[in-house]
C-alpha cells in the first residue's frame with residue numbers, strides 16, 4: 528500500500544495526493560533493463576511484480592537476476608557466504624512474476640515500463656493500464672530516446688507521469704535520470720526522486736528533451752564511431768582500444784553497443800532519424816541495419832559487432 532504525506536486519493540482526480548512513498552512497484556518488461564531494475568528495487572526492500580509476455584521470458588529474467596545477485600554477494604558477503612545466500616533468497620522473495628499486466632498493477636504505487644523502444648507499443652500499454660491502475664499510481668517510462676510527454680499522452684494521468692531512466696548494467700551503474708514533463712506534478716517528481724535514492728542510486732533532474740542528458744551526448748559519439756569505421760578510418764577493435772586507453776572509458780563504443788543491444792540502438796536511431804531526417808548525426812548506418820537484419824543484436828544474442 529502507498530503511504531501519503533497528505534490525504535489518501537479515492538477518486539480519479541488526484542490533485543490532493545502528495546509524495547507517494549513507493550513501496551510496491553510493477554515493472555513491465557523483464558529484459559535487460561527490467562530485470563536489472565527489478566533486482567535493485569527488490570534488493571533495497573521494495574516489493575516488485577515483474578511482467579512480460581511469456582513465462583519462459585520471465586523464467587530467464589529471474590535466472591538472470593539470480594546470476595547477477597551471486598556476483599553482488601561474492602563481493603558484499605565475501606567472508607560470509609551463508610549470509611550471502613540468505614540475502615539472495617530474501618531478495619528473490621521480493622520479486623513475483625506475471626504475464627497479466629492488468630492485474631499486476633492493481634496495488635502498485637509505481638508502474639515502470641521497460642519494454643521495446645517503440646512509441647505506439649508503449650502508448651498502447653499505458654493507455655490500457657491507465658484504466659486499471661489505482662488513481663494514486665505513478666506511471667514512469669525507462670525509455671532511452673522517446674519523449675516522455677508523447678508516451679504519457681495515451682493516459683489521463685499526465686500529472687502522475689514521468690521518466691525514470693536507468694543505466695545498463697543497472698546493478699553497477701549509479702545514475703538515474705529523473706524526467707519531468709511540463710505536466711508532471713512536483714509531488715510526482717519528488718516521489719520518483721526519493722524512490723531513486725531509496726534504490727541507492729544518484730538521481731539527476733532532466734527536462735523532457737531528446738536524449739535527456741546522457742544519451743544526448745552518448746548517441747552522437749557512438750554514431751560517429753560507427754561512421755569512422757564505415758569510412759575505413761579505423762577498425763572497431765582499434766576504435767574501442769583508443770577510447771578505453773585514450774579517453775578512460777570502461778568500454779569502447781562497439782563493445783558498449785553490443786552490451787546495450789543493437790536492436791534497441793536501431794530503434795533509437797530510426798526514431799530520431801524519422802523525427803529529424805536531414806540531420807546527418809542520425810542517418811542510417813548500413814552496418815548496423817545489416818547486423819540487426821541478421822539477428823546479430825549483441826550480447827543478448829551471442830553476436831553483434833563482436834562474437
Ligand SMILES: CCCCCCCCCCCCCC(=O)CC(=O)SCCNC(=O)CCNC(=O)[C@H](O)C(C)(C)COP(=O)(O)OP(=O)(O)OC[C@H]1O[C@@H](n2cnc3c(N)ncnc32)[C@H](O)[C@@H]1OP(=O)(O)O
Nearest residue numbers: 595598602671694695696698699746749750753777780784
Ligand atoms: C558503434 C555503435 C553505433 C551505434 C550508435 C547508436 C548509439 C545509441 C546508443 C544509445 C544507448 C542507449 C542506452 C541507454 O539509454 C543508457 C545506457 O545504459 S548507456 C550504457 C551505460 N553503461 C556503460 O557505459 C557501461 C560501461 N561499462 C562499465 O561500466 C563496465 O565495463 C562494467 C561495470 C559493465 C563491467 O565492468 P568490467 O570491469 O568491465 O568487467 P567485470 O566483468 O570485471 O565487472 C566488474 C565488476 O562488476 C561486477 N558486475 C558487472 N556486471 C554486473 C552485473 N550485471 N551484476 C552484478 N555485478 C556485475 C562484476 O562482478 C565485477 O565485480 P568484481 O567484484 O570486481 O569482480
Ligand SMILES: NC(=O)C1=CN([C@@H]2O[C@H](COP(=O)(O)OP(=O)(O)OC[C@H]3O[C@@H](n4cnc5c(N)ncnc54)[C@H](O)[C@@H]3O)[C@@H](O)[C@H]2O)C=CC1
Nearest residue numbers: 556557558559560561579580641642643644670671695787
Ligand atoms: N539496453 C540498454 O542499455 C538500455 C535500454 N533502455 C530502454 O529500456 C527499455 C527496454 O530495453 P531493454 O531492456 O534493453 O530491452 P529488451 O529487449 O532486453 O527487453 C524488453 C522486454 O520487454 C518485453 N516486452 C515487449 N513488449 C511487451 C509488452 N507489451 N508487455 C510486456 N512486456 C513486453 C520483451 O518481451 C522483452 O523481454 C527500452 O525502452 C530501452 O530504450 C534504457 C536504458 C539502457
